[in-house]
Amino acid sequence: MAARIAVIGAGAFGEMHLRAFSQMQRDGRAELVGVADLDEALLARRAEQYGVKAFTSYQQMIEETRPDGISIATPDHLHREIALQCLSAGIHVLVEKPLDVSTEGCQEMIAAAESGGLLLQVDFHKRYDPYHRELHDMAASGCFGEILYGYAYMEDRIEVPRDWLRKWAAQTTPAWFLGVHLFDLIRWIAGSDAQSVSATGVKKKLVSLGIDTYDAIQAKVMLRSGASFSTDVSWVLPEGHEGVVNQGIRVTGTDGMMEVDTQDRGARCCLRKPTDGRPQVGSGMQTPNLGFFRESRDKLGRPRYSGYGIESIQDFAENVSHLIAGGSLNDLRNTYASGRDGLEASRIAVAVHRSMEAGGALVDVSRTL
Ligand SMILES: NC(=O)c1ccc[n+]([C@@H]2O[C@H](COP(=O)([O-])OP(=O)(O)OC[C@H]3O[C@@H](n4cnc5c(N)ncnc54)[C@H](O)[C@@H]3O)[C@@H](O)[C@H]2O)c1
Structure with missing residues (x-):
């Protein structure tokens, strides 16, 4: 049905x-x-x-x-x-x-x-990206041993807050717009909820453009399992950057490590705009993430x-x-x-904002309920 x-x-x-x-x-x-x-x-x-x-x-x-x-x-x-x-x-x-x-x-x-x-x-x-699935499945099968630490980053080009989200960028932050992706990914791969968070953020570029929100946020997320992850999120990459999103993750355990450049997946191009109405590639040298989205045509010419x-x-x-x-x-x-996964990612984001307001103090994630 x-x-x-x-x-x-x-x-x-x-x-x-x-x-x-x-x-x-x-x-x-x-x-x-x-x-x-x-x-x-x-x-x-x-x-x-x-x-x-x-x-x-x-x-x-x-x-x-x-x-x-x-x-x-x-x-x-x-x-x-x-x-x-x-x-x-x-x-x-x-x-x-x-x-x-x-x-x-x-x-x-x-x-x-x-x-x-x-x-x-x-x-x-991000849970559906085959590279992340591999990270998750390898972690779940014990191939890392015990996960000790990791690093994940996600950075958007400046047109995202400045042009795409111009109506509501000031009502959100890179931790809400981008960070929650990473907080969920870390929990899912490491199989553990967060214990505490410390974070700092900077406001410069977007404020100068009249958009009152953070440019960048760095957060350290400590998990109940004892592992800790550093995360960087920002949305002020220059327009000339080769992808609208720059992102990657690395995870290290007692017996294994894996790192994935989820931005540059090996394809590089510098192309004229498509003429068949397909979404436009950017100008200059690009590293498109075809794993995230690709539009092609079937035999009948339908998208x-x-x-x-x-x-x-x-x-x-x-x-x-x-x-x-x-x-x-x-x-x-x-x-x-699930909704509970959504809640746990939002709890980390709330703790990130509380920590930034307290100058980077350690915030207990369990106190965000
Ligand atoms: N998964 C991802 O990678 C990803 C990427 C971008 C955005 N998002 C999320 O998607 C959501 C939308 O983001 P966006 O970039 O499309 O924003 P957008 O501003 O382009 O679109 C939001 C739309 O919602 C409409 N809207 C607002 N209130 C409404 C209402 N009461 N009824 C009907 N429509 C209403 C607006 O008119 C607007 O067209 C956000 O939560 C954002 O964080 C997810």
Whole structure:
């Protein structure tokens, strides 16, 4: 039985959700029943491109289309209320990361999902990157021995906060927008929740552009297992950088180590803009991350979307299909990033902000509830 899915928020990343589900619809694996956004012009473009019914009110969309599952790709600080309304309507929910920018919000969503017996999934797509899966699986099979320490970084080019998120960049930070990806990844690979955090942040470049948020945040995350990870997140890389995201991770244990450059995966290019409407590659020398997202054409010339950015969203529709066919949430346990995983990543982010406000002091993550 194919799940009927709707999307709320059709902006830059909401389009990935539309690509993911429209692909599944073509393959007969899901039905894309509606998209909601407040921006009428954007909504009209997306509705036409993805052949989906458009709504300016998500409440109306829920009433009219009665979807089995809804994915939410609104700005970080707007997830909570929308998710709670969807859950109270008895609908399974996928929320873009971060689940919420408060631990209370995450807990409210988890409670609502649990009381309704509903799926609450978080789009932590880094778990679907085959290199990260390998790190996770090697760690789970003991190939590192005991994990001792690691380092992870994620840096966006400056156009992300300055242009793409210009309406709400000042309402978030690199720890919420990027850091939660790493906090979830570290917990998942090391198989341990966080114990404490110390962090520092700097505000210079974006403030000079009139956007009051951090440029960069460095956090050390100590896990209950005794391992510790250093993380760097920032979103002020110069426009000339070869990728819109620069990222990598390394993990060292008592008996093994692994490091992955998840930005430069071996392909380098310097190309003219595509003329067939496909997303444009950047100018100058580029190292595209084709593992994250790739658009190609099938034999009939229709778009085909692939990559772990697409698969992690599609996993939600697969899970909903499983549930409406009579499967249980228990069958799916530990196969996806759950509401609890979203909460644990948000707890680390809350601790990071508290530590920065206290000049880098050590903050106990258990006190963030
Ligand atoms: N997984 C990832 O790699 C990734 C990457 C980028 C963004 N994101 C996340 O995706 C979410 C959206 O980010 P974005 O970059 O697409 O932002 P965006 O600003 O481009 O899009 C957000 C959209 O939500 C719409 N919206 C706001 N309130 C709404 C409401 N009440 N009803 C319907 N629509 C509403 C806005 O009109 C806008 O079009 C954020 O949580 C962000 O952190 C995830």
